[in-house]
Amino acid sequence: MSELTDLDHVTLSQRPLAVCDVDDVVLEFLRPFEAYLESLGHRLLPRSFRLHGNIISRTDERALEDGLVTDILHAFFENQITWQKPFGSSVESLKRIGQSADVVFLTAMPPRYAQHRRALLDGLGLDFPLVATESPKGPVVNRLHGDRALPVAFIDDMAHNLHSVGEAVPHCLLVQLMPESEIHRHAPKPGPNVVRAMDWEDAEQRLLGHFSA
Structure with missing residues (x-):
């Protein structure tokens, strides 16, 4: 590495x-990441220029916790070759x-x-x-x-x-x-x-x- x-x-x-x-x-990055979020049942709500605080669950429309957003971003990077x-x-x-x-x-x-x-x-x-x-x-x-x-x-x-x-x-x-x-x-x-x-x-x-x- x-x-x-x-x-x-x-x-x-x-x-x-x-x-x-x-x-x-x-x-x-943005378009495939939004598609990745959709596959997980989430969506990006662009209220400011950041991911943390702006990714919400489609189930209850609540913002995901920062730690979960970081985990999702890292999982996306791990699977970037697909997206x-x-x-x-x-x-x-x-x-x-x-x-x-x-x-x-x-x-x-x-x-x-x-x-x-x-x-x-x-x-x-x-x-x-x-x-x-x-x-x-x-x-x-x-x-x-x-x-x-x-x-x-x-x-x-x-x-x-x-x-x-x-x-x-x-x-x-x-x-x-x-x-x-x-x-x-x-x-x-x-x-x-x-x-x-x-x-x-x-x-x-x-x-x-x-x-x-």
């Missing part, structure tokens, strides 16, 4: 670096980006489920290095890129992750990519140093333009 949680297995070339979140960026599919044209875009840049996946999830994610990504032909961590992403990207005089970009759906990387790697291109959904309307807005990509085609062009500038 350590090879997916530390950085020792990541070897970069003398090319630009694209660091990419996974859930709701490379792989759909999660590519987000938009992520597979095609990432393969094109990988022709001119190093790509590293940086996923925020319990590391014990990283091998499940590795198998899912490999099955899609996305064999780029994967780092799984629950730590802030900024210091991780800083360690990955170091002091290399090469362009670097970071794609994520969460504002706090984008801000973390922006603080740790000030010259990094920050791109927000997220689904359109009711719960995402409650999401915190990123700062002005973050660009919003409409889809993967848009994100791809922004990264390739940044790398060739």
Whole structure:
């Protein structure tokens, strides 16, 4: 498991670096997770941008306890290969980006489920290095890129992750990519140093333009 949680297995070339979140960026998360909840007799009630407190039982319409929500999320990660599919044209875009840049996946999830994610990504032909961590992403990207005089970009759906990387790697291109959904309307807005990509085609062009500038 350590090879997916530390950085020792990541070897970069003398090319630009694209660091990419996974859930709701490379792989759909929200839609399959809602379908998973339905299979258990629950549903997501998007009253705020969080899962805890917003998942209710269809039996009595009461919110599930936080511990149960965490257990359900972990069970979903364990079975992700059954539920999660590519987000938009992520597979095609990432393969094109990988022709001119190093790509590293940086996923925020319990590391014990990283091998499940590795198998899912490999099955899609996305064999780029994967780092799984629950730590802030900024210091991780800083360690990955170091002091290399090469362009670097970071794609994520969460504002706090984008801000973390922006603080740790000030010259990094920050791109927000997220689904359109009711719960995402409650999401915190990123700062002005973050660009919003409409889809993967848009994100791809922004990264390739940044790398060739």
